[in-house]
Amino acid sequence: MNQMEVKGAIAGDGSLILPPGVLETMGAGPGDPVYLAYGSRKPVRAENSYGRLFLSAEGFWKAECMEPPEEAEMKLPHVLLEKAGIPLDAELVVQTVEGAVLIGKEEPLTAARRPFYGMLRLLDMTEKEAMEILEKGGFLDG
Structure with missing residues (x-):
């Protein structure tokens, strides 16, 4: 075309x-x-x-x-991949969550969660406890 x-x-x-x-x-x-x-x-x-x-x-x-096109194609700027530390020839994994498309060289959702796990450890909290707090509206009782 x-x-x-x-x-x-x-x-x-x-x-x-x-x-x-x-x-x-x-x-x-x-x-x-x-x-x-x-x-x-x-x-x-x-x-x-x-x-x-x-x-x-x-x-x-x-x-x-x-x-x-017959086969969908997505192009990403090289600068974007480089800033994310992803080699230009890497096999990419695409995951979706409501409102977002996540792209990474490994499970991107797992990679995106890592910094939050560290924050939870600083608060002496498990992931399950954090999810329960979010489900209650984002606050701790007591």
Whole structure:
């Protein structure tokens, strides 16, 4: 898939101005509906979180350029892996918990918990006791 980029402008009335021939190249003509899509991290207020807009003649989910690949692929910046102490050629493990995706060279959830175990030991507390406290609302009685 080749990604094409075309520069346009937004008119004073909010309409989109594209260079001549762009719509025809996309498979649309004058008067045809086009769909503008963007990604938002906000579930309620649909702001453009990534600063990118996608224009399609068929709609975001129908556009051939937006179809998911046969095999999903995730790319991580090398700097991120290096800061985490993960070799660039490491086999990665991906785990999910509600609200988060954890990535590591070993069980990431176990690795993420290690600093908290040390803190619990300083408080002379077991993991089970800590979980009971959290279940009660995060405070100790007495």
